[in-house]
Amino acid sequence: xxxxxxxxxxxxxxxxxxxxxxxxxxxxxxxxxxxxxxxxxxxxxxxxxxxxxxxxxxxxxxxxxxxxxxxxxxxxxxxxxxxxxxxxxxxxxxxxxxx
Numbered sequence: 833x834x835x836x837x838x839x840x841x842x843x844x845x846x847x848x849x850x851x852x853x854x855x856x857x858x859x860x861x862x863x864x865x866x867x868x869x870x871x872x873x874x875x876x877x878x879x880x881x882x883x884x885x886x887x888x889x890x891x892x893x894x895x896x897x898x899x900x901x902x903x904x905x906x907x908x909x910x911x912x913x914x915x916x917x918x919x920x921x922x923x924x925x926x927x928x929x930x931x
Contacts, residue, residue, distance in 0.1 A: 852905040858897035859908050866893045 855863045870886040900907050 852901075854901060854905070856894060856898070858894055858901045862897050862908060863894060866890055866897070 853860050867890060870890040873889070874883050874886040876882075904910065
């Protein structure tokens with residue numbers, strides 16, 4: 833007797849659910865914080881020089897953030913997780929175990 837094999841169940845994974853949350857090709861939060869900082873610079877100083885400096889800073893920082901996102905789309909999250917780790921861990925099963 834030949835057993836009938838059911839086909840594998842498939843589920844579609846939509847691209848919007850699996851790709852990183854970017855704005856203008858860079859990390860969304862970093863772009864928004866940079867934009868906020870440059871707008872604050874422009875409106876606090878209120879000179880033509882501050883307007884040009886703020887625009888130049890924003891364009892250059894967004895360019896660097898885009899390069900960073902192209903290298904690794906999750907680089908900010910990985911770095912934040914990395915700085916939470918200790919420099920070394922003791923080779924024990926529990927932190928309260930004595931040698």
